[in-house]
Amino acid sequence: MTRDKESRSMPYTNSGQAGTGGVGHLTALASEAWGFLNHSTDLWLAGLATPDLVRSRATHRLNSLVAHARRNSKFYRDLYRGLPPAHVTLEHLPVVTKSTLMANFDDWVARPDLKLDAVLQFTQDPTRIGRPYLGQYAVWTSSGTTGTPGVFIQDPQALAVYEALFAVRNGTDARSMLRSISGGSRFAYAAAVEGHFSGITMWRRMLLMNPWMAHHTRAISVLQPVVSVSDQLADFDPQILTSYASELVALAEQQREGRLALKLNGIWSGGETLSRRDRADIAGAFGCPVIDDYGASEFLNIAFDCGCGSLHLNRDWVILEPVDREGRPVPDGIASASVLLTNLANFIQPIIRYDLGDSITMLPEPCSCGSPLPAIRVEGRRDDTICLERTDGQLERVIPLALCTAIEERAGVFRFQVLEEAANQLVLRIDPSEGNPNEVAARTEQCIRGYCAELGAQNVFVRTDPAPPQVDPVNGKLRRVWALREPAAAGPV
Numbered sequence: 440m441t442r443d444k445e446s447r448s449m450p451y452t453n454s455g456q457a458g459t460g461g462v463g464h465l466t467a468l469a470s471e472a473w474g475f476l477n478h479s480t481d482l483w484l485a486g487l488a489t490p491d492l493v494r495s496r497a498t499h500r501l502n503s504l505v506a507h508a509r510r511n512s513k514f515y516r517d518l519y520r521g522l523p524p525a526h527v528t529l530e531h532l533p534v535v536t537k538s539t540l541m542a543n544f545d546d547w548v549a550r551p552d553l554k555l556d557a558v559l560q561f562t563q564d565p566t567r568i569g570r571p572y573l574g575q576y577a578v579w580t581s582s583g584t585t586g587t588p589g590v591f592i593q594d595p596q597a598l599a600v601y602e603a604l605f606a607v608r609n610g611t612d613a614r615s616m617l618r619s620i621s622g623g624s625r626f627a628y629a630a631a632v633e634g635h636f637s638g639i640t641m642w643r644r645m646l647l648m649n650p651w652m653a654h655h656t657r658a659i660s661v662l663q664p665v666v667s668v669s670d671q672l673a674d675f676d677p678q679i680l681t682s683y684a685s686e687l688v689a690l691a692e693q694q695r696e697g698r699l700a701l702k703l704n705g706i707w708s709g710g711e712t713l714s715r716r717d718r719a720d721i722a723g724a725f726g727c728p729v730i731d732d733y734g735a736s737e738f739l740n741i742a743f744d745c746g747c748g749s750l751h752l753n754r755d756w757v758i759l760e761p762v763d764r765e766g767r768p769v770p771d772g773i774a775s776a777s778v779l780l781t782n783l784a785n786f787i788q789p790i791i792r793y794d795l796g797d798s799i800t801m802l803p804e805p806c807s808c809g810s811p812l813p814a815i816r817v818e819g820r821r822d823d824t825i826c827l828e829r830t831d832g833q834l835e836r837v838i839p840l841a842l843c844t845a846i847e848e849r850a851g852v853f854r855f856q857v858l859e860e861a862a863n864q865l866v867l868r869i870d871p872s873e874g875n876p877n878e879v880a881a882r883t884e885q886c887i888r889g890y891c892a893e894l895g896a897q898n899v900f901v902r903t904d905p906a907p908p909q910v911d912p913v914n915g916k917l918r919r920v921w922a923l924r925e926p927a928a929a930g931p932v
């Protein structure tokens with residue numbers, strides 16, 4: 440996401456040493472070890488199955504999920520009133536959106552004592568990132584591509600499925616990276632780490648479950664200038680690195696220019712679309728394999744990189760329905776306008792035919808790896824990196840995820856758009872739903888100027904355009920950070 444700081448997934452590992460620290464609150468985490476092993480076996484077997492068998496597993500899980508939602512979620516019970524009592528086909532179920540679900544949060548969740556106010560109190564405390572909520576759930580927040588803040592709760596079964604998917608569904612390079620992390624290789628995670636986002640939440644959970652990993656892992660905030668991120672990486676000297684595609688592009692530039700000399704064995708890219716060119720550039724600069732993935736706060740591991748150049752949909756645990764602008768199904772081989780997601784693993788907060796907003800293409804040709812899981816392509820899930828001229832004359836790349844996180848976390852504004860119209864000249868557009876236009880604009884402008892100053896650019900001019908955020912006329916998508924000037928104008932960084 441941001442498009443997608445939260446919705447990127449990240450590699451995490453369950454070494455089977457859960458709870459070795461003997462700390463009381465780890466009991467719930469340790470109890471997932473059985474679920475993890477159970478699901479790992481199931482996933483391994485599904486990888487050998489036929490596409491029809493995979494589909495029938497998904498249908499069986501969907502029927503259980505819908506029945507559970509009708510029984511335990513008032514929101515879905517009301518929404519599905521009038522539908523036949525059993526085994527409704529997916530396409531007859533109404534589509535839901537994040538804004539509707541969040542507006543009905545207390546009725547949406549499948550446990551009456553889960554209340555949004557209490558969950559928000561939990562997510563406002565940064566010391567509790569990655570800690571179990573009510574002794575068993577993981578909680579994370581997301582703004583996503585729509586700009587609507589979301590709060591997502593994951594039950595132990597969903598967490599065990601996500602962890603098993605990471606452990607089992609991957610290519611040779613990814614498997615060898617996971618083995619090396621479990622074996623003690625230094626592992627760095629450069630991301631938005633200051634909030635309860637899914638990536639840092641799973642990272643902290645991994646350390647709670649495997650306290651022995653703390654001394655060879657490091658999480659680094661990408662809200663800092665690229666040079667500071669580089670310095671911390673150089674100091675830590677990781678062998679495995681995971682970050683967003685745009686941050687990896689900026690770090691690859693540092694490596695190529697000789698300002699960074701990391702000796703990496705592997706890189707995980709997530710959260711944004713990784714173009715073929717960027718992948719080649721990053722791999723070339725660091726001289727190691729680059730693994731892609733596709734995930735969201737709504738389902739962490741939607742698709743995995745098989746190592747043969749494809750992302751494969753985890754079709755047995757997540758359903759994707761590509762749709763056009765009118766919500767009609769889109770055939771294989773055609774890029775969708777959006778996609779409806781159904782999470783078959785998480786029953787505490789059912790997500791069924793949820794409008795995710797991403798554009799995807801189901802590829803009609805099977806992949807050379809022979810997987811029964813369909814190959815997909817994710818289109819343009821990435822905003823623009825802007826380039827500031829710092830007060831000391833140097834240029835500073837600002838990745839979109841960092842700028843969006845600064846605005847969301849510090850100004851409390853979620854529905855906005857920042858346009859770079861010239862060097863150090865930014866235009867802000869804010870959705871009227873954010874409140875008093877003058878007050879919100881002043882607060883957000885000040886936040887952007889302050890953040891740019893932290894990055895070393897004191898002389899950034901920000902003005903607010905009274906128009907609301909505009910979609911890209913080419914693809915109909917909202918870009919939250921949009922570089923209007925030619926990328927070449929930014930010059931070498």
Ligand SMILES: [Zn+2]
Nearest residue numbers: 745749806808
């Ligand atoms: Zn493949």
